[in-house]
Amino acid sequence: MASIRLENLVKSFGETVQAVRGVSLEIADGEFVVLVGPSGCGKTTTLHLIAGLERPTSGEVWIGAERVTDWEPGDRNLGMVFQSLALFPHMTVFDNIAFPLMIKKVPPAELGERVRGVATTLHVAHLLDKRPSTLSGGEAQRVALARTIVVKPAAFLMDEPLSSLDAKLRVEMRTELKRLHATLRATFVYVTHDQAEAMTMAHRIVVMDQGRVQQTGPPLAIYNEPANYFVAGFFGIPAMNFIDGELHQASGGSVFQAPALRLALTRSGPSAGGPATLGVRPEHVRLSDGAEGWPAAVSLIEPLGDETLVFLDYGGGTSLVAKASAEDRLAVGDRRRFTLRTDKLVFFASSDGRRIA
Amino acid sequence: MTRPRLAAVLRHGILLVWVLVVLFPVSWMVLTSFKDAGDWVSWPARWLPFVDFQPTLLNYRQIFYLGGTTQSGELRREASEQAYTIWKGVGDSALIVTISSVAALLLGSALAYAISRFRTGGRNYPYTILTIRMLPPIVVAIPMLIYYTSIPELFERLVGVRVEFFDTAYGLILLYVATTLPYVIWMMLAFIDEVPRELEHAARLMGASRLATIRKVVFPLVASGMMVTLLFVFILNWSEFLLALTLSQPRVLTLPVLLNKFQSAVEGRLYGPQAAIGTVVTIPVVILGFLIQKHLVKGFSFGMIRR
Numbered sequence: 001m002a003s004i005r006l007e008n009l010v011k012s013f014g015e016t017v018q019a020v021r022g023v024s025l026e027i028a029d030g031e032f033v034v035l036v037g038p039s040g041c042g043k044t045t046t047l048h049l050i051a052g053l054e055r056p057t058s059g060e061v062w063i064g065a066e067r068v069t070d071w072e073p074g075d076r077n078l079g080m081v082f083q084s085l086a087l088f089p090h091m092t093v094f095d096n097i098a099f100p101l102m103i104k105k106v107p108p109a110e111l112g113e114r115v116r117g118v119a120t121t122l123h124v125a126h127l128l129d130k131r132p133s134t135l136s137g138g139e140a141q142r143v144a145l146a147r148t149i150v151v152k153p154a155a156f157l158m159d160e161p162l163s164s165l166d167a168k169l170r171v172e173m174r175t176e177l178k179r180l181h182a183t184l185r186a187t188f189v190y191v192t193h194d195q196a197e198a199m200t201m202a203h204r205i206v207v208m209d210q211g212r213v214q215q216t217g218p219p220l221a222i223y224n225e226p227a228n229y230f231v232a233g234f235f236g237i238p239a240m241n242f243i244d245g246e247l248h249q250a251s252g253g254s255v256f257q258a259p260a261l262r263l264a265l266t267r268s269g270p271s272a273g274g275p276a277t278l279g280v281r282p283e284h285v286r287l288s289d290g291a292e293g294w295p296a297a298v299s300l301i302e303p304l305g306d307e308t309l310v311f312l313d314y315g316g317g318t319s320l321v322a323k324a325s326a327e328d329r330l331a332v333g334d335r336r337r338f339t340l341r342t343d344k345l346v347f348f349a350s351s352d353g354r355r356i357a
Numbered sequence: 358m359t360r361p362r363l364a365a366v367l368r369h370g371i372l373l374v375w376v377l378v379v380l381f382p383v384s385w386m387v388l389t390s391f392k393d394a395g396d397w398v399s400w401p402a403r404w405l406p407f408v409d410f411q412p413t414l415l416n417y418r419q420i421f422y423l424g425g426t427t428q429s430g431e432l433r434r435e436a437s438e439q440a441y442t443i444w445k446g447v448g449d450s451a452l453i454v455t456i457s458s459v460a461a462l463l464l465g466s467a468l469a470y471a472i473s474r475f476r477t478g479g480r481n482y483p484y485t486i487l488t489i490r491m492l493p494p495i496v497v498a499i500p501m502l503i504y505y506t507s508i509p510e511l512f513e514r515l516v517g518v519r520v521e522f523f524d525t526a527y528g529l530i531l532l533y534v535a536t537t538l539p540y541v542i543w544m545m546l547a548f549i550d551e552v553p554r555e556l557e558h559a560a561r562l563m564g565a566s567r568l569a570t571i572r573k574v575v576f577p578l579v580a581s582g583m584m585v586t587l588l589f590v591f592i593l594n595w596s597e598f599l600l601a602l603t604l605s606q607p608r609v610l611t612l613p614v615l616l617n618k619f620q621s622a623v624e625g626r627l628y629g630p631q632a633a634i635g636t637v638v639t640i641p642v643v644i645l646g647f648l649i650q651k652h653l654v655k656g657f658s659f660g661m662i663r664r
Contacts, residue, residue, distance in 0.1 A: 053558050074564030086559035090577045099573075100563035151563070 002064035002077075002154035002187060003029045004050060009059035011045050019045040021211035022059070027155075032181050032188040036198040037208035038234070043191045046208070047157050050189060052076055063154065074103075079153035081161040085144040087132035093119075093143050094128040100151045118150045137165045141173055145180070155187035162197065174200055195235050199223070207231050225346075229353030232279045232346060238309060241285065241320050243278040244350065256347070260315030261294060265342065275350035282309065284341040285322035287330075293339035296320070298332055312338055383639070389632035390416050397628040416633035443634055446615035453526050453611060454594040457533035462587050464534065465541025466549075466579075470571060472542070473549045474557075483546060486539045494536075498603040501532065505604055524608045532600055537590045544589065548582030549575065584652035592642055612638050 004027040011020040020042040027033050035043040048054040050061055052073035060069045068076050087096050094115055101111045119125040122142040132140060141161065148156060158177075162170045178201050181188050192198055198205050199219045207214045207222060207230075215227040226232035232240050245258025256263040256278055263278070286293075287310065299319055300311035308326050311319045322338060324330065347357040388404070389397060391412040396403050403409035420443040471477040478485070505522040513519045522528035552575055560570040576583070598613040606614055616634055619627035646653070 048558075051558075051562055053561070072566075073558075073561045074566070076562075078562060080559065080562045082555045082559060084553060084555045086553065086555040088556060088560075088574060099560070099565075103560075103564045103569065147563075 005062035007060040010057045012057045030185050032203045034190045034198040034202035035206045041208040042211040043208045047191045051157050077154045079148035080157040081144050081148055083160040085140050089132055093130050097147045118146045122146045138169050158190045160192050228355055229348040238321050240279045240281050247273045247276045249273050277348045279346040280340050282321045282323040284344040286339045287324055288337045288339050293337040295337055298334040386632045386635045390636045416629040419630050420633050446610050446612040449609050450612040453529050457530040458591045461534045461537045461541050465538050466545045469542050469545035469549050489539050494599045498600055502603055524605050533594045544586045548579040552578050581652040581655035584649045
């Protein structure tokens, strides 16, 4: 078991591409950390730097008390599950799981015992004689995990391991991975572009974009207190509503002024003025029954079963998405008023997307 | 006749004609190998054994002649001025072609791996390699002859040791490796590019060294491709004529060069023994082809490796 520390990691490919631009991160022993971000954000490269599959252009990688920056991948005592699972197609399931033990020259008797043991744990013992190409997606997934677990690595690295599964299986495996983490108590570093995976599994989420860490924190903190415009927009289904406007200082607080929307901020709002973007999550947009709030027309309805997404045209540039109760009888064309939960609003500077309130 | 049926007949008709065109020289060679001297170039041509001509094993007995006593007259040409037996050629060819093909395969596969994984030599390197094959062999043959005859001199003056290249087995092996390397690199590059890098990443994370990864993961996955490449290169070297003609003999004598030798002052061109050798030379290639047919099918259908 081991902690992992990244110090100011930079990785460039050639002269033009800078995949990772100064990532520093501390991952505690036994922690489940999820690196999340859009494709090309540098999360996979960061994982490869931890694994040793790539050498950093500058910066250091520490595993436990060892500085492993220049170590071979095989010497770092890490287990990795790949997006493609990377099972060896020319070997049986048994040989696949036994491969790391064979490399480490484990005696045959012990090898067989350990392979069968881990295969039983992951419910693949009946598949040992099969070839990977004959396995189902879930089975292949378990074999890949078994092959990683069998050597008891200090930390597990996972590169979008569930992305090749169908939606239902993915949710099942998500639970199973979480359970596995609880059993092994090992450090997990998990890379995904799927915010749902990040939210459900992580102790701590590391949001990356353009080769930089945008924010780290527990899932709910990331969701409720996004550090910037990018993080706010990346998390949440449906995405957070953004309204571009301007902040003014007025007597008794500040005022947010946008087309068709004027919002007096009672609580201690942003002290600075100037162009800003208001962010509000759909669940914080309320349809009101009375005369309060702004008028809007319902332009689209998406029932989700337990609740309904309502698209409101209020006269601004884009429509506002609200989460409404499924019992609320709504029809396209209805005219309703809506309010915003002012205690949940967030503001970003239009210039650089940084959160200002 | 319905249209599809007509099309089928037409298609098979064309294919049949094509098969005849392709197989005619081969069958003529085999027929000739069983003919006695008088029947080789007789007109009208003699087609059917036992009907048009009496088949004989004389040609084969000549080329496989091991020495010792024979009934007088039976192997008429044995004492004439030239070597007719095939053994020397078979030995030289087998040695040179096997060593050079295997060496080219191993070297080329390693090179292809380096190019595929590390972009060794830059993006255009594979095309640069191909230029070796852009010259007709005869253009290379004469300069090579000059090199092969002058390098020993140079060596002798510099280090006092004379290393011969002309008319030696390793001289030809070197040349065959050099000339077939581009083929091996290009074919193996296609196969190795198909092997997902994640498989190697996985192996290396599990502690396998780069060499162990290549040996246990990459090469087993491209084994079919290697077999196909080996066969291809083997055939190329097995039938190579011009370079061997220029740079070897009389001490080293490969089969294609031997084939060209059947000339007799008394009887003119000796088509019978020549056809017999031609037939014999073709057999290993056909057998090899059958042996690795399974790999051929696999190797030629790229993109077989999934996951």
